[in-house]
Amino acid sequence: MIKFFQKLKAKKGFTLVELIVVIAIIGVLAAILVPTMLNYVTNSRVTSANSTAASIKNNIDTFLTNADTAGYGMKRGNANKVVLTITVTNGEWTVESGTQDVFKDGGAYAWGGSGTGTTGAEKSGADSAEALLAIELADLFPEVETAAIGAQLVGGKTMAVYYTAETSEYTGLDGMFNADENGGWATPTYAWDNTTAGVDEEGFIVGTAPLLPIGSGESTGA
DSSP states (O other): HHHHHHHHHHOOOOHHHHHHHHHHHHHHHHHHHHHHHHHHHHHHHHHHHHHHHHHHHHHHHHHHHHHHHTOOOOOOSTTEEEEEEEEEEEEEEEEEEEOOBBOOOOOSSSOOOEEOOOTTTOOOOOOOHHHHHHHHHHOOOOTEEEEEEEEEEETTEEEEEEEEOSSSOOTTTTTBBSTTTOOOOOOOOOOOOSSSSBBTTTTBOEEESSOOOOOOOSBBOO
16 A cells, blocks of 8 residues: 555656646647637538528429419519518518519419418418418428528519528518519629628528529628
């Protein structure tokens, strides 16, 4: 037992210089790794938002196709354009079309300007095409509790969509929809003027479909 304590006494700890060197190394590694990890997390969130925007775009297209078959779809031709404003608050989806003269007036549903829907709501209870679309989107994206979405429709096709899950009041990309008959994003192509595509100047993560690139041309305000 005595020899054991003698061995412990003989052992030396770290010197102050050694501790300072170790702390400095840890600091350097943290300075390198933390921003890398933050960028990885941000890029992952942007990728997810882009994927959701693309899915929403595809599902609105499917809805328009089914609506056209049922007689209340969108009129053909590039002159028929509308931007749907879609918000999600506490899981309740609200779809606003604003303009109805670009839609056909036949079939079981009419475009009445605005409609709401939630996951599991009865489609038979929808009182407008907007409400029916809101119910379908709520069922397809039950995980979305809060969101702001803009979708530009031209002649029965969804040309461009933006999506953010960080607020229901986002309008940062509303002015970027192309005003001419081609639809889509405005030309010359607008681009993110931040260092990361999908992150606006206020730090909101915004998914787009089709994707908006990083650029230094006309500003998105993003």
